[in-house]
């Protein structure tokens with residue numbers, strides 16, 4: 341079910357600017373991997389290259405190989421929409437579709453990919469909302485607008501929307517940075533549950549969060565602005581936070597940023 | 599710095615002397631009274647001069663009073679506020695005047711009879727005739743033009759915003775910009791030369807066919823750039839995060855556009871379309887050129903001359919008959935009401951699709 345992700349020498353560009361350089365890492369199925377590092381070091385760029393969202397921006401391109409269960413998603417004969425259905429994504433700012441109800445938001449991915457049957461959609465909606473720990477809060481107002489929910493609820497709605505299409509991998513780009521501590525806790529609990537079914541990669545600026553939710557942690561950094569971001573160290577979370585093998589990692593997580 | 603000394607030193611006074619709430623109204627009443635006395639006693643002028651003098655007196659009086667009681671900053675605030683209100687009233691006055699004139703003069707003749715008959719066989723001495731044929735013409739011409747331009751315009755804007763990259767998109771945008779400024783008479787001439795004189799003879803045994811459809815084509819030339827531009831602006835307002843959210847669900851681009859982007863932009867697009875429709879309904883020149891006008895009812899937009907409400911207003915305003923001006927006003931009112939109700943209906947329709955908040 342969940343998939344192994346292997347990045348092999350992945351570099352990504354915005355026009356001529358190289359944002360990440362030669363990233364290689366293996367992400368195990370049914371695990372939570374945290375990506376940490378200072379702003380601008382290419383965490384989002386790397387995350388977006390895992391489900392081919394990077395190329396959505398004009399002039400952006402990716403080099404290297406990204407293997408999902410051994411299949412390179414950057415091969416020519418790959419269907420991009422299929423890749424994105426397999427590898428879902430949750431963004432930093434909750435982005436529910438404003439013209440749609442809660443129900444329509446959750447089933448948007450299914451419906452716009454051709455699922456018509458009401459019973460199927462109903463079941464998928466309930467399953468996804470339960471999976472996102474939102475069902476009890478919204479079950480009585482499924483046809484109210486999704487944009488009317490609180491920020492934390494909207495983010496969980498977006499998670500429900502992402503898992504409704506039953507992806508194998510869920511990518512999360514700072515999913516809690518716009519949320520209050522209670523909503524953050526709700527989403528962290530949710531990540532712990534989702535781990536049983538999905539491979540999760542989460543970008544976070546919150547060191548405690550990375551330590552709490554993840555099994556493995558990758559530390560990205562840049563030498564200076566204008567230089568591409570690199571993967572400095574990638575190891576078990578416990579090791580990274582207690583006994584990192586690279587000095588820069590230690591400096592970063594202890595707050596002596598350098 | 600200790601807390602005690604801090605609070606002792608910076609004990610700020612937040613209270614200030616203010617004029618009572620009725621002061622502006624009082625100054626206003628006094629200004630009007632003084633102005634009326636000053637204008638009417640020597641017989642210098644009428645209500646217009648009175649209101650100008652009263653407005654000036656009000657500004658000076660309120661400013662002076664406020665300076666004395668409240669100080670300079672508050673006085674400047676009051677004067678500035680009054681000036682803003684005055685500008686608002688000045689801007690609104692012509693609009694209200696037009697609306698009032700239109701309603702009073704237009705409602706004299708506007709009745710079921712006027713809306714139900716044409717001008718066929720009505721001579722200069724007849725107090726008869728109506729605008730039925732012109733309403734038919736306006737509805738058909740504007741309707742056909744809308745049917746042509748809305749799909750073209752919206753798709754064009756979608757191309758420019760969602761697909762267009764590089765030279766071609768820039769070129770199209772440039773031509774749309776140029777077309778926005780086309781005078782309506784030029785659009786009429788273009789359709790006259792291209793459609794009426796060259797294309798239509800092919801369908802009409804070699805004779806040029808003046809028709810409502812030709813007028814609709816000319817109106818389309820005028821509407822298309824407006825619709826493209828306004829739709830383009832509305833599409834650009836749709837946040838990129840929504841598109842990315844859809845792509846991340848594996849939704850193909852064209853479905854993202856039709857099911858997410860366009861519905862989000864729909865209310866704004868409808869507003870733009872209705873502006874274009876309103877403009878088209880008011881155009882006279884192209885209709886004269888290519889539809890010629892027709893005093894009788896002609897339901898067929900593809901054959902024979904057709905009138906329109908704006909053309910009817912133009913004709914009646916220039917007709918030597920004492921009954922014609924009344925008909926012109928009534929038709930003008932009909933046109934305004936028609937456009938207004940179309941706009942309201944379109945807005946309601948666009949909102950119905952949105953969720954109840």
Ligand SMILES: Nc1ncnc2c1ncn2[C@@H]1O[C@H](COP(=O)(O)OP(=O)(O)O)[C@@H](O)[C@H]1O
Nearest residue numbers: 354359378379380381382383384385386397566
């Ligand atoms: N849309 C973009 N266009 C050009 N450069 C970008 C864009 N997005 C990000 N970058 C650049 O790419 C680098 C990495 O950015 P990003 O992946 O967002 O970093 P992070 O998520 O780690 O903060 C930064 O130098 C940033 O300025």
Ligand SMILES: [Mg+2]
Nearest residue numbers: 383384385513
């Ligand atoms: Mg980022």
